[in-house]
Amino acid sequence: MSLLATPITTLHDAHGRPLEYLRLAVTDRCNLRCFYCMPEEGIKYLPKSEVLSYEEMLRLVEIMTGLGVHKVRLTGGEPFVRRDLVPFMERLAALPGLDDISLTTNGVLTAPYVPTLARLGVKAVNLSLDTLDRQRFFEITRRDELPAVLRTFHALLEAGIQVKINAVVMNERNIQDLVPLAELTRDLPVEVRFIEEMPFNGGSHVATPESLPWHHRRIRQHLEAHLGPLVPAHTAAGATADEYTVAGHRGRVGIIAAYSRTFCGTCNRLRLTAEGGLKTCLYDQGGLDLRALLRGGTTDEGIAEALSQAFYHRAANGFEAERQRPTHQLNFESMATIGG
Ligand code: SAM
Numbered sequence: 001m002s003l004l005a006t007p008i009t010t011l012h013d014a015h016g017r018p019l020e021y022l023r024l025a026v027t028d029r030c031n032l033r034c035f036y037c038m039p040e041e042g043i044k045y046l047p048k049s050e051v052l053s054y055e056e057m058l059r060l061v062e063i064m065t066g067l068g069v070h071k072v073r074l075t076g077g078e079p080f081v082r083r084d085l086v087p088f089m090e091r092l093a094a095l096p097g098l099d100d101i102s103l104t105t106n107g108v109l110t111a112p113y114v115p116t117l118a119r120l121g122v123k124a125v126n127l128s129l130d131t132l133d134r135q136r137f138f139e140i141t142r143r144d145e146l147p148a149v150l151r152t153f154h155a156l157l158e159a160g161i162q163v164k165i166n167a168v169v170m171n172e173r174n175i176q177d178l179v180p181l182a183e184l185t186r187d188l189p190v191e192v193r194f195i196e197e198m199p200f201n202g203g204s205h206v207a208t209p210e211s212l213p214w215h216h217r218r219i220r221q222h223l224e225a226h227l228g229p230l231v232p233a234h235t236a237a238g239a240t241a242d243e244y245t246v247a248g249h250r251g252r253v254g255i256i257a258a259y260s261r262t263f264c265g266t267c268n269r270l271r272l273t274a275e276g277g278l279k280t281c282l283y284d285q286g287g288l289d290l291r292a293l294l295r296g297g298t299t300d301e302g303i304a305e306a307l308s309q310a311f312y313h314r315a316a317n318g319f320e321a322e323r324q325r326p327t328h329q330l331n332f333e334s335m336a337t338i339g340g
């Protein structure tokens with residue numbers, strides 16, 4: 001029987017998790033070369049004809065809102081390297097059914113767009129920042145762009161847009177930066193989230209469980225040794241970060257167990273890659289080729305049906321999704337194509 005034969009307000013998968021949230025990679029291109037995400041050289045970007053057009057993305061988002069999606073996060077690659085992002089966001093903001101449009105950015109090109117983001121009603125921006133030290137920023141991202149990122153950070157704060165800083169925790173690369181980053185929460189109303197490094201680095205380096213020893217418990221212990229107790233705070237349903245308050249701090253600290261995968265039980269999201277591949281789990285190989293359906297003339301109903309089936313049959317968790325991959329070499333994939 002068709003999953004769409006019964007009226008659906010919110011689609012649920014076979015494990016009872018709702019579909020609410022789409023992470024949309026608008027490009028696979030980027031102006032940084034973060035060590036944990038992609039190699040310094042030799043990156044093969046998609047030909048432009050293989051990237052979904054904005055029209056195609058809007059059509060898919062509209063279909064997804066009919067299945068329960070009400071939140072979209074733009075990501076990439078770096079969203080702001082794609083031309084005409086703002087007109088696209090304007091059209092997205094006008095779609096009925098979406099009540100939350102946000103984005104994840106490296107902040108290099110973002111500062112001039114902050115007033116526009118505020119006008120469009122973007123309430124929160126995730127800003128990736130792994131260190132406050134200019135030399136280490138250069139070593140991690142292979143570009144000398146820390147000042148531009150800090151300009152974005154301050155512009156967002158001044159515009160009243162909620163800022164969540166995403167910092168990837170890298171063994172022997174930025175451990176000395178964790179406390180200074182967490183210290184930003186002392187006086188500023190920001191959330192600083194520490195992310196376990198995952199192996200999706202596009203072949204930048206070989207990442208094994210042994211080379212990724214900074215799991216969420218160790219990150220917490222390290223922070224507590226310097227800041228005092230991290231007190232668990234209320235975390236929204238479907239959130240990936242465990243959030244904490246620190247006595248005397250205005251902001252919050254978060255820890256994302258992205259490699260330990262502790263949050264799969266409440267995962268409410270889909271990922272759409274820049275080339276139109278659907279991922280129902282960060283760790284799956286992808287399966288449904290939505291670009292082929294779009295360009296092959298499939299109706300909206302047909303696409304909705306295919307999406308529903310894919311979501312319904314998603315893996316129970318990231319470990320199952322990883323086991324189901326034909327290849328276990330996760331580091332051949334780059335987070336820039338997955339969308340983070
Ligand atoms: N370019 C934008 C940025 O960096 O914010 C958006 C895309 S980026 C792929 C999205 C998020 O994924 C960033 O916060 C980044 O730090 C994170 N990320 C990338 N590679 C990662 C990895 N191997 N492990 C953990 N997080 C990663």
Ligand code: SF4
Pocket residue numbers: 030031032033034037038076077078106128335336
């Ligand atoms: Fe670019 Fe973001 Fe990947 Fe860094 S993490 S290389 S900024 S896509």
